[in-house]
Amino acid sequence: MFLIIEQISYEGYYKMDIGADDRYNTLEKSMKKLSYEKNALIEVLHTAQETFGYLGIDTLKYIAKRLKLPYSKVYGVATFYNYFRLKPKGRHNVVVCLGTACYIKGSEKILENIERRYAIKAGETTSDEALSILTARCFGSCALAPVIVCDDVIKPKTTLESSTREIEEMMK
Amino acid sequence: MITSTAELQELATKKREENEKNPREISSERSTPFYTKQRRIVLENEGLIDPDDIEDYIAHGGYMSLFRVLDEMSPKEVIEEVKISALRGRGGGGYPTGLKWESVSKVISEQKYIICNGDEGDPGAFMDRAVMESDPHRVLEGMAIAGYACGANKGYIYVRAEYPIAVEKLNRAIKQATKLGILGENIAHSGFSFNIEIRLGAGAFVCGEATALIASIEGGRGHPRQKPPHLSDHGLWGQPTVLNNVETLANITPIIKNGGAWFRAIGTECSSGTKVFALTGHIKNTGLVEVPMGTTLRELIFDIGGGVEDGRKFKAIQSGGPSGGCIPEHLLDLQVDYESLKSAGSIMGSGGLIVIDDSSNMVEIARYFMDFCRSESCGKCTPCRVGTTELTLLLDKFIKKEATKKDFELLKEMCKIVKSTSLCGLGQTAPNPVLSTIRYFEDEYLAGICDD
Numbered sequence: 002m003f004l005i006i007e008q009i010s011y012e013g014y015y016k017m018d019i020g021a022d023d024r025y026n027t028l029e030k031s032m033k034k035l036s037y038e039k040n041a042l043i044e045v046l047h048t049a050q051e052t053f054g055y056l057g058i059d060t061l062k063y064i065a066k067r068l069k070l071p072y073s074k075v076y077g078v079a080t081f082y083n084y085f086r087l088k089p090k091g092r093h094n095v096v097v098c099l100g101t102a103c104y105i106k107g108s109e110k111i112l113e114n115i116e117r118r119y120a121i122k123a124g125e126t127t128s129d130e131a132l133s134i135l136t137a138r139c140f141g142s143c144a145l146a147p148v149i150v151c152d153d154v155i156k157p158k159t160t161l162e163s164s165t166r167e168i169e170e171m172m173k
Numbered sequence: 174m175i176t177s178t179a180e181l182q183e184l185a186t187k188k189r190e191e192n193e194k195n196p197r198e199i200s201s202e203r204s205t206p207f208y209t210k211q212r213r214i215v216l217e218n219e220g221l222i223d224p225d226d227i228e229d230y231i232a233h234g235g236y237m238s239l240f241r242v243l244d245e246m247s248p249k250e251v252i253e254e255v256k257i258s259a260l261r262g263r264g265g266g267g268y269p270t271g272l273k274w275e276s277v278s279k280v281i282s283e284q285k286y287i288i289c290n291g292d293e294g295d296p297g298a299f300m301d302r303a304v305m306e307s308d309p310h311r312v313l314e315g316m317a318i319a320g321y322a323c324g325a326n327k328g329y330i331y332v333r334a335e336y337p338i339a340v341e342k343l344n345r346a347i348k349q350a351t352k353l354g355i356l357g358e359n360i361a362h363s364g365f366s367f368n369i370e371i372r373l374g375a376g377a378f379v380c381g382e383a384t385a386l387i388a389s390i391e392g393g394r395g396h397p398r399q400k401p402p403h404l405s406d407h408g409l410w411g412q413p414t415v416l417n418n419v420e421t422l423a424n425i426t427p428i429i430k431n432g433g434a435w436f437r438a439i440g441t442e443c444s445s446g447t448k449v450f451a452l453t454g455h456i457k458n459t460g461l462v463e464v465p466m467g468t469t470l471r472e473l474i475f476d477i478g479g480g481v482e483d484g485r486k487f488k489a490i491q492s493g494g495p496s497g498g499c500i501p502e503h504l505l506d507l508q509v510d511y512e513s514l515k516s517a518g519s520i521m522g523s524g525g526l527i528v529i530d531d532s533s534n535m536v537e538i539a540r541y542f543m544d545f546c547r548s549e550s551c552g553k554c555t556p557c558r559v560g561t562t563e564l565t566l567l568l569d570k571f572i573k574k575e576a577t578k579k580d581f582e583l584l585k586e587m588c589k590i591v592k593s594t595s596l597c598g599l600g601q602t603a604p605n606p607v608l609s610t611i612r613y614f615e616d617e618y619l620a621g622i623c624d625d
Contacts, residue, residue: 040392047334047373074393081394081551082375084334100296101491101527102453104541138376138545140335141299143451143525144459 024052025063032067039068042078046085055086083138091126091133093172095151097164100139102146111147111164112136118165131172174354176361178240181231188232197221210477212439213463214447215300215423219307224342227349230310236355238429239314242321243363248278251322255425257433259445264290264381264418265493265522266598267444267511273415276405277323280413285325287316288409288416290386291332291339294378295494296545298525300449301419303461305332305339308423309346313369315422317356318429320367323415328369331386335376343371378495378549382597383416385551396553397597418523420449440466444510454491454527457482464509471505474528485530489613493522495542495549496602498609499535518609520602535614536621539607540568546603557600560591564607571621578622585611 031048035041045068049060056079065072079085097103097112112123115134119127126133142148145157149164151171159167175181199221202208213219223229230236242251256271277285289312293301305312316328332340347369350356358366372390379385380395387409389395408414424446428436437445444466450473453459457479464473470490474480481487489499498519500507507513511521529538547561567584570576588604595601611618 038392040390042392043373043375043389047375078392078394082377084374084376101494101525101541102297102459104296105454105527105529105533105538137335138294138378139296139298141293141302143297143299143453143527144461146453146459 027052028060028063029067032064037068039070042068042070042075043082046075046079050085055089057087057089089126089130090135091130093131093152093168094133094135095149095168095171096135096137097123098137098140098142098146098148098150100137100143100146102143103139103148106147108147108149111149111159111161114161115164115168132168176354178237178244178361181236181240184228185231185234185237188228192229192232207458207460207462207477207479210472211463212447212465214427214439215304215311215420215449216308216461216463217427218311219303219461222308224307224309225345227310227346227353227355230308234430235310235426236314236350238426239317239321239355240361242318242429243361243365248322248324251318251429252278254433255322255428258424258428258436259433260421260424260428260436261444261511262418263420263424263448263523265496265520267521270417270421273405273417274319274322276403277325277413277415280406282413284327284410284412285323286409286412286414287319287323287325287328288386288390288414289316289328289330289422290381290383290416290418291330291336292374292380292386293333293336293419293523294381294549295496295523295525297453297491297527298451298494298523300451300461300524302336302339303449304419304423305336306342309339309342310350311423311426312343312419313346313350313356315417315425316369317360317367318425319415319417319422321365323413325413325415326366326368328367329372329390329409330369331372331374331380331390333374333376340371340373347371377551378545379551379597379599382599385597386416387414394551396551397599399596420524441508441510443512448509448521448524450524450526452478452526452528455482455485455530455532456480456528466510467508469506469508470500473509473526474505478528481528481530483530485532487528488531488533489529489535491519491527491529491538491606492525493520493602493605494525495545496520496598496605497522497525498605499529499538499613500609501613518612519605534572535610535617536568536571539610540565540572542606543568543603546599550599550603554594554596554600556591556594557596557603560587560595560600561603563587564591564604568607571618574621574623576618576621577624581618581622584618 061075065075123134123136149156149159156167252274260270261267377395380389382397385395385397404414440446447463447465449463491499514521543565547565550557552558592604
């Protein structure tokens with residue numbers, strides 16, 4: 002671990018006390034398990050996002066270094082896929098599904114209502130970092146449309162009223 | 174470890190006896206028309222077996238087909254059986270599975286791959302999720318049989334990260350099968366080895382396209398490439414590769430078990446077997462339905478689906494996701510198969526069917542799909558990247574009722590260009606929702622034109 006810090010600061014990538022951050026150990030372990038394979042980049046990004054909650058620039062640079070990939074490639078892949086977030090999330094998050102079945106059943110209005118209520122747009126986090134509003138393409142729960150997901154729990158057949166109630170419940 | 178068919182049968186009998194002692198409760202819903210009018214082949218085990226228990230799958234006849242193939246059949250005979258069944262790719266393309274396997278089996282190469290496409294990106298479709306979650310071993314068995322037929326010893330399942338339960342069930346299934354020696358080296362002393370790994374997608378619709386999916390497994394941005402070379406010559410890491418959809422592979426086990434001719438007898442002349450549809454939208458009974466090919470839309474919507482909800486009037490049914498089209502009421506007696514849907518201006522797609530009632534505006538729905546394709550376009554080729562953006566802007570004009578007659582001509586022209594010049598399936602099919610709504614609901618476009 003010590004060696005890595007040396008390398009990184011030597012090349013002037015960034016200065017950060019990685020040794021003190023346990024999360025980098027978790028990430029390192031998972032890369033080791035994949036034997037630092039360059040083609041396992043997406044797997045590594047998944048682990049990193051799970052560990053850190055999002056993919057910060059520092060994390061991406063670290064991964065690039067360890068997999069011996071150009072940073073541009075890592076950044077390119079991370080920004081290509083919708084699932085990867087480059088900004089931190091709030092303490093709670095609500096995901097509004099905008100898949101076809103949900104859309105037809107009025108998920109756009111549900112989203113607008115939530116956006117208005119918390120005065121932020123989809124993809125943003127409230128200033129007190131309490132809530133993030135996200136959107137999704139489809140959860141494959143179309144028979145329960147429209148769905149919202151409050152902190153990873155799917156809430157089926159939501160309405161304008163029930164969605165705000167569920168969010169308040171979650172934030173308690 | 175299971176090393177022979179006899180041992181597999183023994184385990185099956187033991188587990189069956191155990192199951193008889195503690196019969197599982199079957200929901201009374203199974204006797205409603207929603208279920209009784211279906212014919213379940215792919216979903217035969219759905220809800221009836223424990224996906225976390227390999228023994229339960231074996232008790233229901235699981236892995237018997239794989240062992241039969243290893244014991245009695247040559248790879249050529251397996252391919253022949255699949256060719257007789259006339260099974261076609263269930264991911265939407267409808268390419269004959271037997272031919273696909275045959276072309277890979279003929280290529281001489283040290284290393285070949287089987288990839289299972291579980292990147293169910295179509296919004297409004299969840300057939301593959303149900304199969305992977307409720308009957309994961311069926312997918313593994315189909316892949317192993319494909320591997321044997323094509324001479325591949327390595328398989329990848331590409332699953333969306335949005336399906337965490339499917340990933341969990343598949344991982345557990347692979348572990349259990351490997352432990353019993355059903356997957357791994359020298360399966361049942363046959364000399365055939367097969368290993369399966371899971372690769373996670375990360376939310377890109379374009380990764381449902383074969384070459385983009387491969388780019389993603391290789392760890393890059395999911396950009397499609399020009400074909401040829403086809404995957405059968407130059408697939409994953411440049412090696413010959415078979416790419417099959419989850420539902421296609423789930424059909425393999427019953428085909429081997431009951432024979433290709435049995436499968437061929439189900440469905441229509443050019444589309445054999447059954448198809449699983451995800452019935453959603455403004456309909457009373459939502460859920461997964463599996464019916465023989467050739468079932469009419471009317472039967473699907475009214476007999477099985479129970480009709481439009483809240484007493485509203487049926488307006489259209491959307492099939493094929495963002496690449497498909499909307500089918501109006503006067504075509505409800507259309508028999509659903511690959512060709513008839515195509516002739517109606519839509520496609521089979523992966524099987525999402527979304528019922529739309531008369532409260533919806535069709536231009537808005539077309540715009541919704543176009544906006545989806547715009548944001549999911551990978552950006553590699555210009556017609557798709559720029560075309561889908563321009564089309565979205567044009568459709569906005571119609572919705573705001575600010576369009577001109579010239580815009581309408583431009584819209585049609587642009588659809589044609591995007592369709593014929595895009596690099597991959599995403600762009601080539603992106604204009605379908607617009608074209609099909611223009612074809613059947615032109616008056617709603619005309620209502621958005623302000624100069625007369």
